Amino acid sequence: xxxxxxxxxxxxxxxxxxxxxxxxxxxxxxxxxxxxxxxxxxxxxxxxxxxxxxxxxxxxxxxxxxxxxxxxxxxxxxxxxxxxxxxxxxxxxxxxxxxxxxxxxxxxxxxxxx
Amino acid sequence: xxxxxxxxxxxxxxxxxxxxxxxxxxxxxxxxxxxxxxxxxxxxxxxxxxxxxxxxxxxxxxxxxxxxxxxxxxxxxxxxxxxxxxxxxxxxxxxxxxxxxxxxxxxxxxxxx
Numbered sequence: 001x002x003x004x005x006x007x008x009x010x011x012x013x014x015x016x017x018x019x020x021x022x023x024x025x026x027x028x029x030x031x032x033x034x035x036x037x038x039x040x041x042x043x044x045x046x047x048x049x050x051x052x053x054x055x056x057x058x059x060x061x062x063x064x065x066x067x068x069x070x071x072x073x074x075x076x077x078x079x080x081x082x083x084x085x086x087x088x089x090x091x092x093x094x095x096x097x098x099x100x101x102x103x104x105x106x107x108x109x110x111x112x113x114x
Numbered sequence: 115x116x117x118x119x120x121x122x123x124x125x126x127x128x129x130x131x132x133x134x135x136x137x138x139x140x141x142x143x144x145x146x147x148x149x150x151x152x153x154x155x156x157x158x159x160x161x162x163x164x165x166x167x168x169x170x171x172x173x174x175x176x177x178x179x180x181x182x183x184x185x186x187x188x189x190x191x192x193x194x195x196x197x198x199x200x201x202x203x204x205x206x207x208x209x210x211x212x213x214x215x216x217x218x219x220x221x222x223x224x225x226x227x
Contacts, residue, residue, distance in 0.1 A: 036218075043118075043218040044204065093215070100145075100208070101147065102206075
C-alpha cells in the first residue's frame, strides 16, 4: 500500500536559518504530493502541492520538488521565522479503491527560536 | 468564501457511548472526507463521501459510520466508544473533479473517559 516517511522531529532552528524536512514516499501509480502545516490547536492548512514529476510547489517562501526518481518531496525554506513554528505533514493522494484519500507521514515538529 | 467548519470544537464522552460530529464543507465542494488524528501522529483516513454515498473507506471498524446531506454537509457517527477513539477528528472537503486536493476544517477534539 501507499506510505509516506518523513524525518522525525523536533527540529529546532534559529530565526533566519535554512530549513529542510525530508519526505519520501511509496505508491503505486502517479500520486499527487502535498505539504500541510498544522499550527497549535488548529486543523491542517494546505501549504503547497505538486501533481506530477519535476513539478515544484511553492508558497510563503517554502518550496518542494516532486522527484520521481528518488520518490521524494523534501520541503525547504531559505530563512525561517518564529511564526513558522508548527508541525509539517507530507502527504500523497492516489486514486484507488478508497477514493481519493490522503496518506500522511507522521509529521515533523519545527520550533524556530528568536 | 466560508471555509470548512466543524462542530463541536471539543467533546468529552464516556466509554460505550455514541457520538455525532458535524462538518460543513467549503462552498462549492461536493466531496467530504473524514480523518482521525491521534496525539502526535499523522491523520488516518476514515472514509469519503460523494453525492451522499460512501466513496471509499479506510481501515476503521463498522461502528464508524457517516452521512452526507444534499447540501454536502456531513456527519461522522461513532458507536460504542472506546478509549482509543480519543483523537482529533478532521473533516476535509474538495471541489468536483479535484478530490485529491482537500481543505481541512479545524477539527473536533474527542476525549473518551
